[in-house]
Amino acid sequence: MDLSSVVIQTTPFEGQKPGTSGLRKKVKVFMEKNYTENFIQCILNALGSKLQGCTLVVGGDGRYFTKQAINIIIRIAAANEVAKLIIGHLGIFSTPAVSSLIRTHKVLGGIVLTASHNPGGIRNDFGIKVNIDNGGPAPDSVTDAIYEETKKIKEYKFTPKLETDRLIDNMGTHTYKVDGRDFVVEIIDPTTDYVNLMKQIFDFQKLRDLIRGTDKRPPFNVLIDSMNGVTGVYVRKIFVEELGAHPDNNVTRIVPLDNFGEIHPDPNLTYAKDLVDKVKDNPTYDFGAAFDGDGDRNMIIGKNAFFVTPSDSLAVLANNLECIPYFKNHGIHGFARSMPTAAAVDRVAKKLGMEMFEVPTGWKYFGNLMDAGRLSLCGEESFGTGSDHIREKDGIWAVLAWLSVIEHKKMSVEEILKEHWSIYGRNYFTRYDYEECDSDAANQMMTHLEKLIASSDFVGKTYTASKKSYTIEKADNFSYVDPIDKSVAKNQGIRILFSDGSRLIYRLSGTGSSGATIRLYIDSYEKENVFTDAQVRNCH
Known part of the structure; x- marks a missing residue:
């Protein structure tokens, strides 16, 4: 049966501006008539001439509205001359798995259905x-183009008679004729490609x-x-079936649920308290790890719930990459x-003697450096760690990397950290989040800080806290010039840098679904006093 596409008239919605990790809104917003349809059409419009005959990967963390969104994507993609969609069984793909599939299958890109660590369910976020053809998040040039499309969209293309009900419930390949062209939907096991990649990177026998x-x-x-996030299917395959x-x-909590079991799937000491308490009690x-909803973030703890900050995790891995076969084979090309x-x-x-890069928040800023062969390992304080094996941060990869270091060094998590601090000193780090603030007031605060x-007398001032003096050496609103394509990202956060290497950062975040989030970061460096309890230091 030859299916026909139709053109449906629509009008723009305000505020469809993708943030650092896509468009995030409440589910009820995505459920508004034409809201999701508009945004999907604008994504395809922004891909331009590359769209015709292309293949896209589609899937997400399984949160509420995933299946409905996939049905919309299938019908719009078919009408827009996309040749093929590769979709995870039940709509499931971790964000790292999408990146891996894009790279392995050499396709145009992917549409990832996730709000990452934000809560799920009908009352929460979608x-x-x-992601583009290197497997990484779309850069500003692409998200800006999508946003411009959202402001002027007048119509979207749709294939109303393409039957999508329960299509993703079973694996297999489905071929349709749409406007005389072949259109293929392939439903695959979401774990196979990713597990094979992990086996190429790590020594599974040693980990077993x-x-x-x-x-x-x-x-x-x-x-x-x-x-209760997407990593459950990968954890069962890798940790249970492969590693024993x-x-x-x-x-x-390895069964993905569309509301994450009414928990906030954010792997930190607050929201992963259940894990922390179990390991502590x-x-x-010997070791605990938690992942977020879509599998790109991780938290590491040792025996007695000894906490590893994400910045320490990144530094320890950087210092021990020789423990991982992948880096022996591919070399180490820099950190960020x-x-x-x-x-x-x-x-x-x-x-x-490695090249070191400091980039704005957003994993997309690491991609160009990796593609240019100048970056092997990178991370963010928001519990994201990854390498150049894909172009996304990768929670399961980080845990396998840590286990590889532990296996090689035959030391506990705490012993590894204390050895590291004794060599390099320690960055005592904390972050305070002020969520759902009034956007105008938040912007006024940032303007005041910039002034x-x-x-003229700000740099050079000295402040004292906990019997230690801090002298301001530099202060700015961070801007970044990409060394590869020379693109510029401005107004990325207020930095106050002290002469001893300590730092104070103020930044507005773009990953919430409503209001503004103000983040305050405190990074206090100690060369000698490295074994003090971090929570005690934070109280001073």
Whole structure:
């Protein structure tokens, strides 16, 4: 049966501006008539001449409205001369898996249905983001083009008689005739490609021996928490089936739920408290890890819930990449961090003679550096860590990397950190979030801060706290010039840099679904006093 597409008249919606990780709004907003249809059509319009005959990867973290959005995408893509969609079974793909598939299959890009660590369910958040042909998040040039399309859209193309009900419930290939052209929808196992990639990067036999134990070494007892997000299917495949972890004792909350079980799927000490308490209360656990909704963020804790800050995690991995076969084979080409992330990795880069980059918040800013062969490892203070194996941050990769370091060094998480601090010193780091602030008031605050740091007597001032003096060495509103394509990102946050390497950062965030979020970052460097409890220091 030859299906026909139709053109449906529409009008623009205000505020369809993609942030650092796509468009995030409340589910009820995406459910408004034509709202999702408009945005999908604008994505396709922005792809321009590349769209005709292309293949796209589609999937997400399984949150509420994923299936409805996929049905819309299928019908709009078919009408817009897309040749093929590769969709995860049940609509499931972790964000890292989408990046991997785009690169493996060499397709034009992907549409990722996630609001990442934001809560899910009918009353909470949904999101749509675009990844480009290198597997990474769309850069500003693409998201700006999408936004321009949203302001002028008058119509979208649709294939009303293309039957999508329950299409993603079973794996297989479906071929349709739409306006005389072939249109293919392939539903695949979301884990196969990604698991194969992890096997190429890590020594699974060594990791299996670590977790199961050997004649010479007791089992290393882990607890992996998927927080009812998308990583559950990957955790079962990798940690249980491949590495021999116990399905009852070593993994938890591994069934993806469309509301994440009414929890906030954000892997930090506040929202992953369930994991922290279990590891703290059970001294047999050597290691704990949690992932967010779409699988790109991770939290690492050691025995007794010893907490590893994301900036320390990045620095430790940078210092131990020789433990991972991938880097032996591909070499190490430089490190990077987002601007608010504590500068612990900078000291590792300096000692190892590696190129070091400081970029704005947003994983897309790492992509050009990786594509140019100048970046191997990078991370963000918001619990994101990754490497050049894909173009997204990758929670499961980070945990496998940590386990590789532990296996190689035969040390505990705490021992590894304390050894690292004794060599490099320690960045005591904390972040305060002020969410859903009035946007105008937040912007006024940032304007006031910018005037303050521009005053002639600001640099050189000295402040004292906890019997230590801090002298301001530099202050600015961070801007970044991409060394590869020379694109410029301005107004990325107020930086106050002190002479001892400590820093104070103020920044507005673009990942919430309503209002403005003000983030305050405090990064205090100590060369000698490295073993103080970080929570005690934060109280001073």
